[in-house]
Amino acid sequence: MDNEDLRLAVYHAFAAGRIPRIAELAVELTTMQSSVRAGLISLANARHVVLGADGEVVMAHPFSSIPLGFSVMGRTALWWGGCAWDSFALPHLLPDQGPVLVATTCPACGSPHAWNVGTAGPPEGDQVAHFLVPTARMWDNVVRTCRNQRIFCSEECVDAWLTATGEGRGDVLDLATLWRLAEHWYDGRLERGYVRREPAHARNYLSGVGLTGTFWGL
Numbered sequence: 001m002d003n004e005d006l007r008l009a010v011y012h013a014f015a016a017g018r019i020p021r022i023a024e025l026a027v028e029l030t031t032m033q034s035s036v037r038a039g040l041i042s043l044a045n046a047r048h049v050v051l052g053a054d055g056e057v058v059m060a061h062p063f064s065s066i067p068l069g070f071s072v073m074g075r076t077a078l079w080w081g082g083c084a085w086d087s088f089a090l091p092h093l094l095p096d097q098g099p100v101l102v103a104t105t106c107p108a109c110g111s112p113h114a115w116n117v118g119t120a121g122p123p124e125g126d127q128v129a130h131f132l133v134p135t136a137r138m139w140d141n142v143v144r145t146c147r148n149q150r151i152f153c154s155e156e157c158v159d160a161w162l163t164a165t166g167e168g169r170g171d172v173l174d175l176a177t178l179w180r181l182a183e184h185w186y187d188g189r190l191e192r193g194y195v196r197r198e199p200a201h202a203r204n205y206l207s208g209v210g211l212t213g214t215f216w217g218l
C-alpha cells in the first residue's frame with residue numbers, strides 16, 4: 001500500500017460524508033490494519049492527518065471526525081465542519097455539494113448562526129471570525145487551534161469570550177475575508193500528488209486574501 005493511496009482513501013471517505021476508520025481502510029486497500037496504522041502515522045508526521053490516542057483519524061483538514069463547533073450540510077452529505085476556516089472551505093473543495101449550510105453557535109452567548117456558503121461569493125452577514133492561535137504556532141496543537149477558530153455574533157461577543165476565558169486576543173476576520181481565506185487554501189487536496197500548504201509559509205496566499213499583521217506572519 002502506497003501512502004498516497006491511503007491519504008486519498010481517507011480524503012475520499014470524508015468527501016462522501018463517511019468517517020474513515022482503520023478497519024474500513026484496511027478492507028478498502030486490501031491490506032493489514034497494522035499497515036494502515038503505520039501509514040497513518042507517517043501521514044500524521046507529514047501533517048496530512050491528525051490522529052487520536054487510539055490511532056484513528058481525528059482530522060484530515062478541512063474534514064474532522066469530531067465536533068469542533070460547526071456542522072456543514074451539503075446536497076447529499078453531512079459533516080462535522082472542523083473550524084470556521086475548514087467549514088467555509090468545504091463548498092470550494094466539493095463544489096457539487098454546495099452551496100452548503102454552515103451552522104454554529106456563538107461561543108460567547110450561544111446564539112445560533114447559519115449561512116449558505118457557496119463558491120460564487122461570500123455569504124451575507126455581519127458576524128466575525130476570531131482566530132486565537134497565530135500561524136507560527138497553529139500546528140503546536142492543531143486540534144486546540146481549530147477548536148478556537150470560531151464565529152461570533154460581533155466584536156463585543158469576541159471581547160466577552162476573551163474576558164471569560166482569559167485568552168489573549170488573536171485576529172478578527174469579517175465573513176468575506178474568512179471566505180476568501182478558505183476559497184483556495186485546500187485546492188488539490190482530493191487529487192493524487194497533493195503538496196500541502198503550511199500556514200507559516202504561505203505569506204503570498206495570506207496577504208493575497210487581505211490578511212495583515214504578525215498573527216499571520218506578515
Ligand SMILES: [Zn+2]
Pocket residue numbers: 106107108109110111152153154157
Ligand atoms: Zn454572541
Ligand SMILES: [Zn+2]
Pocket residue numbers: 061082083084085086145146149
Ligand atoms: Zn481548522
